[in-house]
Amino acid sequence: MKSYKDYMLFDKLPQTWCAGCSHGIVLQSIAAVMAELDVDKHDMALVSGIGCFGRVDDYLDINCMHVTHGRALAAATGVALGNPNLHVLCTMGDGDGTTIGGNHLIHAARRNINVTAIISNNYNYGQTGGQYSATTPTHSITQTSPYGHIEDNFDICKLAIAAGASYVGRATAYNPVMIRKLIKEGMQVKGFSLIEVMSACPTHYGKFNKLGEAARMLKLMNEQSVTVAQAAKMSPEELKGKLVVGVLKNEPRDDYYTEYARIIEAQRIE
Amino acid sequence: MGKTVKKFMEGNDAMVAGAIAAGARFFAGYPISPSSEVAKGAAKELPRHGGIYIQMEDELSSMAALCGASLAGKKAFTATSGPGFSLMQENLGLAVMSELPCVVYDVQRSGPSTGAATKPAQGDLMQAKYGTHGDHSIIALAPSSVQDCYDLSITAFNLAEKYRTPVIFLADEVIGHLRATVSIREPEPGEIINRKAPAPGTTQKDFRPYDYSGNMPAPMVGVGDRNLLMRTTGSTHDEKGEFRPTPENIDRVTHYLMSKIEDHVDDITITREYKMEDADTVLISFGCSVRSSMSAVDLLRKEGVKAGMLELVTVWPMPEKQIRKALQQAKNVVVVELNMGQLAGEVRKYNDYGCNVIQANRTDGVLITPKQVVDALKGGMK
Amino acid sequence: MKKEIVLSGVGGQGVVSVGEVMGLAASLYEEGLNATMSASYGSEARGTFTKTDVIISDGAIGYPNIESPDIILCLAQVAYDRYVDAFRDDTLVFYDNEEVTPREGAKGEHIGFPYRSEAIKLGSIQSANFVALGTMSKKTGLLKPEGCMKAIADRFAGKKKVIESNQKALQRGLEL
Known part of the structure; x- marks a missing residue:
């Protein structure tokens, strides 16, 4: 029986993230799922971008490609099509994955590229000091919204569902068991899967918005959580400010490569 | 064949x-x-x-x-x-x-x-x-x-x-x-050249996807190799592909990225010569402008001008040796290009020989004509 | 040997197709000949002036555009008017003598045929261009008719009817 430790690089610890940061919980969950699935490291490729969560590759003992800010999914598209036998994970923060990289996100979902995207959403750009991103809740305070954020924020899961992802799920960092379940199911889906993990950034977002220490932030997001079944019985008014967690979409269809392989099959001359 | x-x-x-x-x-x-x-x-x-x-x-x-x-x-x-x-x-x-x-x-x-x-x-x-x-x-x-x-x-x-x-x-x-x-x-x-693979039997412990000790890249494997894991990053990294932003490493990587190309300029450079043997007027050009230059050489030869052409097929790294040779050989060099003189600037960098460097440029979205090249020469000739 | 040939007309008359067929015929079915062809891009809408420059040579070809043609085909008045000042005394000017009125005193040897009418007689107005190619091939001896026939088959591979009607037009041109 393998353990998450078999997929990690312990000589790199302690991790770079701040005390109380949720990214470590997601890292451990990724390693744990690989152990549960007993995958060969050589079949695993992880593509990450720039940002706090982009550093997740530093601690994993698998194939890793660390790319430019926002382009992780585009690079992952190349990896997944370049070698269709791989399990490709793509780890991004909310800035990387949905703000600078938002266009790549919707197109990767639409094309149904065989990639499991894991977005650790802590509502702000932590690495550069806590500026607002496309997921920063309206009215909240960040380094660059000192008078309150006036923009509406993306719901990452709704975006992915609408764009055509095969599998979409959300969990909070309060609940690593659910994170593991969703990543595991996502990896087993052939096609584009997206798992959003609600994460705490006590150093910046938490401090700016007086949310207290990390434990309190995690407790808060758990209080905001409602399951898909519960949400189904709630009115839009009641759902305001809530986080719907669990499997939000599971409708696998043939991924890009499977479709393209049919063209190759039909046209091949060499 | x-x-x-x-x-x-x-x-x-x-x-x-x-x-x-x-x-x-x-x-x-x-x-x-x-x-x-x-x-x-x-x-x-x-x-x-x-x-x-x-x-x-x-x-x-x-x-x-x-x-x-x-x-x-x-x-x-x-x-x-x-x-x-x-x-x-x-x-x-x-x-x-x-x-x-x-x-x-x-x-x-x-x-x-x-x-x-x-x-x-x-x-x-x-x-x-x-x-x-x-x-x-x-x-x-x-x-x-x-x-x-x-x-x-x-x-x-x-x-x-x-x-x-x-x-x-x-x-x-x-x-x-x-x-x-x-x-x-x-x-x-x-x-057909394919990227160099690590020696058979290379273990993960010994595998280094990067090598900054010399001026040639390390062997690499494709992601999915059965024996070796690959690690790459756009961040300044060490031989294992791990982030290392130390002053020594940043400097080493920068120098390596220059020298792995610049040290092999002779291997990378491709140039062609047209009627250069006795030329005292040399047209230097690349890409589509080469075609106009070649015809301009023919026009000039008909007029009795000892014209020749140096074509830069490799434009980066800049074929310094070949450009210097042309500058040494010629009294007049005309740099022919569809821009305001990007190549001419490079040619002038190497002009330690007092050669008269003339620009023949066209920037109106039309290929420069052989006659325009000839006119540029005549207008700038010393 | 080097011949500079301008094929001109208006969009839809198929001067680019004729250029491609000439290039194919020279490259594939003649011994030791090279060809280049540069089409004017961006002006190929139906009804507006269009031209293509074809150079056929037994040596290397430098500058690929033509300033003063050895041979020119003018299928429309607008094309003729555009080029008439570039004609030399020895320029062979092939033109549609029902569509184009030559300028009095113009340089060049003018050779007129009713290309469009001949094509209509053959049942395909579209193939006036290949009737013209037939007359140019016959008069100049530049490209062998068999090579042009094969090149038409190459250019329109998979389109049997188009090949037949264009080859018929070429044949008609050879007979004019």
């Missing part, structure tokens, strides 16, 4: 044929004139050879996808022009830093911005080398014929694989859309 067939084909189509002959099996791109026929050809031909075409959402992602496919072991290419080439600069830097071989076809058009969309220009010479930020060197080849579009494509992929670097194929609208008689010769297996 490989099988040879004669064809009458367009430059952009010959680029696709050359890329596939070189072993390219992945294309990611975004349509843009005057390079779109490359995308069209790649979409049609790649699946016939077991390869993959994907049209991305923009040129940022196209170049990123190229990096990903290259890391997965594929020979990968894209084609673009002007505005698209500008967008590709971001991840061209990623390919440089991560040492991921690939070929970027830039079918140059007039600019800046949208410019005159389908009109030829050669204004990307500097961008090809200096477009992405940070110090590095790069390889760029400029075709002056449809035959070059095929033959040099094979050279471009070979250089990309040998030096683990992106190679810019600096074409232009004139050559991309020109149709001409070409010999399509299937390369022998021995003519």
Whole structure:
């Protein structure tokens, strides 16, 4: 029986993230799922971008490609099509994955590229000091919204569902068991899967918005959580400010490569 | 000798044929004139050879996808022009830093911005080398014929694989859309260079996907190799591909990225000479302007001027030795190009010989005529 | 040997197709000949001036554009008017004598045929361009008729009817 430790690089610890940061919980969950699935490291490729969560590759003992800010999914598209036998994970923060990289996100979902995207959403750009991103809740305070954020924020899961992802799920960092379940199911889906993990950034977002220490932030997001079944019985008014967690979409269809392989099959001359 | 067939084909189509002959099996791109026929050809031909075409959402992602496919072991290419080439600069830097071989076809058009969309220009010479930020060197080849579009494509992929670097194929609208008689010769297996793999039996403990001790890239494996894990990053890294932003390492990596190209300039340089033996008037040119220069040499010879031409096929690294030789040999050198003098500036850098350097430029979206080249010479002659 | 040939007309008359067929015929079905062809891009909408420059040579071809043609085909008045000042005394000017009125005193040897009418008689107005190619091939001896026939089959591979009607038009031109 393998353990998450078999997929990690312990000589790199302690991790770079701040005390109380949720990214470590997601890292451990990724390693744990690989152990549960007993995958060969050589079949695993992880593509990450720039940002706090982009550093997740530093601690994993698998194939890793660390790319430019926002382009992780585009690079992952190349990896997944370049070698269709791989399990490709793509780890991004909310800035990387949905703000600078938002266009790549919707197109990767639409094309149904065989990639499991894991977005650790802590509502702000932590690495550069806590500026607002496309997921920063309206009215909240960040380094660059000192008078309150006036923009509406993306719901990452709704975006992915609408764009055509095969599998979409959300969990909070309060609940690593659910994170593991969703990543595991996502990896087993052939096609584009997206798992959003609600994460705490006590150093910046938490401090700016007086949310207290990390434990309190995690407790808060758990209080905001409602399951898909519960949400189904709630009115839009009641759902305001809530986080719907669990499997939000599971409708696998043939991924890009499977479709393209049919063209190759039909046209091949060499 | 490989099988040879004669064809009458367009430059952009010959680029696709050359890329596939070189072993390219992945294309990611975004349509843009005057390079779109490359995308069209790649979409049609790649699946016939077991390869993959994907049209991305923009040129940022196209170049990123190229990096990903290259890391997965594929020979990968894209084609673009002007505005698209500008967008590709971001991840061209990623390919440089991560040492991921690939070929970027830039079918140059007039600019800046949208410019005159389908009109030829050669204004990307500097961008090809200096477009992405940070110090590095790069390889760029400029075709002056449809035959070059095929033959040099094979050279471009070979250089990309040998030096683990992106190679810019600096074409232009004139050559991309020109149709001409070409010999399509299937390369022998021995003519195709593939990236160096680690010695058999290399263990993960000993495997180093990067090597900064010398001036040649380390062997690499494609992601998915059964024995070795691969690690790359656009961040300054050590031999294992792990982030290491120490002053010593940053300096070492920067010097290496320069020297792995610049130290091999003799291997990378391709130039051609036309009637140079007794020339005291030398035209220096690249790409489509070579064709006008060649005809200008013929016109000048008819007038009794001892004219010759030096064609720079490799434009980066700049063929310093050959340019210096021309400057030493000639009284007058005319630099012929469809821009305001990007190559002329480079030629002047090497002019330690008091040679009279004249510019023949045309920037109205039309190929410079042989007569205009002759007139530029006469106007600037000493 | 080097011949510079301008094929001109208006969009839809198929001057680019004729250029491609000439290039194919020279490249594939003649011994030791090279060809280049540069089309004018961006002006190929129906009804507007369009031209293509074809150079056929037994040596290397440098500058691919033509300033003063050895041979020119003018299928429309607008094309003729555009080029008439570039004619030399020895320029062979092939023109549609029902569509184009030559300028009095113009240089060049003018050779007129009713290309469009001949094509209509053959049942395909579209193939006036290949009737013209037939007359140019016969008069100049530059490209062998058999080579042009084969090149038409190459250019329109897979389109049997188009090949037949264009080959018929070429044959008609050879007989005029």
